[in-house]
Amino acid sequence: MVVFEKPHALCDVPLHYCPGCTHGIVHRLVAQAIDELGIEGDAIGVAPVGCAVMAYDYFSCDMVEAAHGRAPAVATGIKRALPDNIVFTYQGDGDLASIGMAETVHAATRNENITIIFINNAIYGMTGGQMAPTSLPGQVTQTSPYGRDVATAGFPIKVSELLAALDGPAYIQRVAVNNVKNVKQAQKAIKKAFENQIQGKGFSLIEVVSSCPTNWGMTPQQALDWVEEKMIPYYPLGVYKDKTSEEGEK
Amino acid sequence: MPKVTFDEDLCKGCGLCVNACPKQIIEIKKDIINKKGHSPAGITDQSKCIACAFCATMCPDCVITVEK
Numbered sequence: 001m002v003v004f005e006k007p008h009a010l011c012d013v014p015l016h017y018c019p020g021c022t023h024g025i026v027h028r029l030v031a032q033a034i035d036e037l038g039i040e041g042d043a044i045g046v047a048p049v050g051c052a053v054m055a056y057d058y059f060s061c062d063m064v065e066a067a068h069g070r071a072p073a074v075a076t077g078i079k080r081a082l083p084d085n086i087v088f089t090y091q092g093d094g095d096l097a098s099i100g101m102a103e104t105v106h107a108a109t110r111n112e113n114i115t116i117i118f119i120n121n122a123i124y125g126m127t128g129g130q131m132a133p134t135s136l137p138g139q140v141t142q143t144s145p146y147g148r149d150v151a152t153a154g155f156p157i158k159v160s161e162l163l164a165a166l167d168g169p170a171y172i173q174r175v176a177v178n179n180v181k182n183v184k185q186a187q188k189a190i191k192k193a194f195e196n197q198i199q200g201k202g203f204s205l206i207e208v209v210s211s212c213p214t215n216w217g218m219t220p221q222q223a224l225d226w227v228e229e230k231m232i233p234y235y236p237l238g239v240y241k242d243k244t245s246e247e248g249e250k
Numbered sequence: 251m252p253k254v255t256f257d258e259d260l261c262k263g264c265g266l267c268v269n270a271c272p273k274q275i276i277e278i279k280k281d282i283i284n285k286k287g288h289s290p291a292g293i294t295d296q297s298k299c300i301a302c303a304f305c306a307t308m309c310p311d312c313v314i315t316v317e318k
Binding site: 014020025 | 316
């Protein structure tokens with residue numbers, strides 16, 4: 001009996017990500033959700049600009065590449081034109097929380113019936129490790145060599161808390177992929193986000209606290225430990241908004 | 251009988267599976283270099299495996315297949 005194998009919705013090609021990059025884990029979780037719900041033929045993914053820009057090569061469902069940050073707007077158009085298809089976006093923090101913030105907030109407040117997978121790794125990965133809107137105070141990056149100074153660079157954007165303050169979105173949850181327990185929770189959250197869309201419940205966003213060993217200058221395991229020690233205390237995990245439960249809005 | 255197979259050509263040797271294994275029976279095979287130029291992970295003692303699939307859960311590259 002097979003306990004674990006590569007999900008069918010993930011193409012049989014090597015991923016281009018750096019060794020130990022948790023993008024691979026989240027790709028697999030999305031593919032597992034697609035497999036479990038049997039929506040491979042109906043799913044349409046929207047790839048971002050960032051490290052995950054080549055996600056269209058990795059998912060076996062239909063994929064569209066959006067301009068930088070515009071994935072929620074593109075997904076809105078696809079979902080409205082093809083309401084029976086399952087539309088998801090897969091975005092990083094430079095894409096969703098920086099250039100694409102307007103599209104994200106407006107898609108959320110309109111409660112578009114789409115699913116967003118948001119990877120928060122506190123840095124711009126693809127361009128070489130510059131400070132992102134989500135970089136922690138004091139975090140050393142290429143553009144903040146003395147650590148992020150909140151007096152000039154401001155404070156990190158907490159996307160889940162920010163969107164949960166809106167009346168629109170149906171489901172907002174923050175998860176992490178730094179250990180087996182958290183990966184299992186992330187798997188459940190991502191599956192729920194797809195189920196919400198299938199049931200027509202509206203906008204679901206799953207923020208995944210993730211790692212970037214290369215640009216953080218750490219080994220893959222050190223990076224996961226850093227997620228536990230530094231990122232999760234700043235970005236607490238949990239369900240921030242749930243209009244889908246039977247008791248109503250939380 | 252639990253059986254774990256590693257697709258060594260896909261492995262990037264990140265070692266997350268090594269730390270995830272509760273039985274500590276996975277190691278990086280430093281004497282091998284795969285097509286990508288990495289030293290892949292492999293299992294040292296198949297008989298101790300409990301098929302928990304923790305290694306495969308943490309693997310970013312879907313290198314590992316677990317059967318029992």
